[in-house]
Amino acid sequence: MFKKKTILFIFIALFAVLFTAIFTFNVSAALEDELAADKAKSGFIPNGDFSNTDISSDFRGSFILKEGEGIGGGNAVEVEQGSALYYVMKDLQPNTVYTFSAYFKTVDFDGGDPPCIVIKGWGGDDIYAPTFKEAEYMRAEHSFMSGDEVRAEVEFHVWNVTSGPIMVDSIFLYLYEAPAPEPTDPLTEAPAEPENADDAAADVENTAAQQGQDSSDSSDSESSNNIIIIIIAAAVVLAAVIIIVIASRKKK
Numbered sequence: 001m002f003k004k005k006t007i008l009f010i011f012i013a014l015f016a017v018l019f020t021a022i023f024t025f026n027v028s029a030a031l032e033d034e035l036a037a038d039k040a041k042s043g044f045i046p047n048g049d050f051s052n053t054d055i056s057s058d059f060r061g062s063f064i065l066k067e068g069e070g071i072g073g074g075n076a077v078e079v080e081q082g083s084a085l086y087y088v089m090k091d092l093q094p095n096t097v098y099t100f101s102a103y104f105k106t107v108d109f110d111g112g113d114p115p116c117i118v119i120k121g122w123g124g125d126d127i128y129a130p131t132f133k134e135a136e137y138m139r140a141e142h143s144f145m146s147g148d149e150v151r152a153e154v155e156f157h158v159w160n161v162t163s164g165p166i167m168v169d170s171i172f173l174y175l176y177e178a179p180a181p182e183p184t185d186p187l188t189e190a191p192a193e194p195e196n197a198d199d200a201a202a203d204v205e206n207t208a209a210q211q212g213q214d215s216s217d218s219s220d221s222e223s224s225n226n227i228i229i230i231i232i233a234a235a236v237v238l239a240a241v242i243i244i245v246i247a248s249r250k251k252k
Contacts, residue, residue, distance in 0.1 A: 030179050031103075032072050038101055041174045045087050045156070049170040050075040061157075063168075067212035070169040071103060071137050077168050077230045079160045081112065084182035085168050094123060094150045097176035106133040108164025115140075115166050118157035123147020133162065137169055143176050 043246045047058045062083035066163040072078035119127040124147045
């Protein structure tokens, strides 16, 4: 009887390991797809993925290059607590909608706030957009419309305010792309067109602002979904163990 129970427990453990491996692979593949999509866009930050190891000529701040420690074996940089990795852009256009995105993970969870996206000199008050704390690489973004009076140098930061170092895989800046419209029912009335160019620009700005506001929420939602899946898997395994134990006792 002991041998049978041992075999069953080993089977359950292997099932749990297999499920975890499949889940991790799917998450990693999805993140690599996101990174590939960012790289394919026409961006404004050269060497945003740190593939060229001479990064000191492109970026400022306090950081250490970590070759092979990024997503899918790419390069990453380590940013110490209280420091930032940032890029200075000298030709940001006024009254234009941009998206700034970054991929990073938190190393120490003992204290501090989540890493923060900071944008300075864009034509308005400095932007401070908190993101998330995650042990694996995640993507964060913030969209904004530049103001009338853009400074000669605009700074795009990934600021580390956690209790330890963070790892940054890539940062990108590109023109904002509105999400694809959802399919509409041909029998329903088409949405009204903006009355003039100012209304259209306002619609784009509001959409971009909302996207930036929800970026960290979407990351938190994805993390919550991952936790729910893991909890469900653990519950299934626990239920299987209980059933096996009860069945074994009945046989005795």
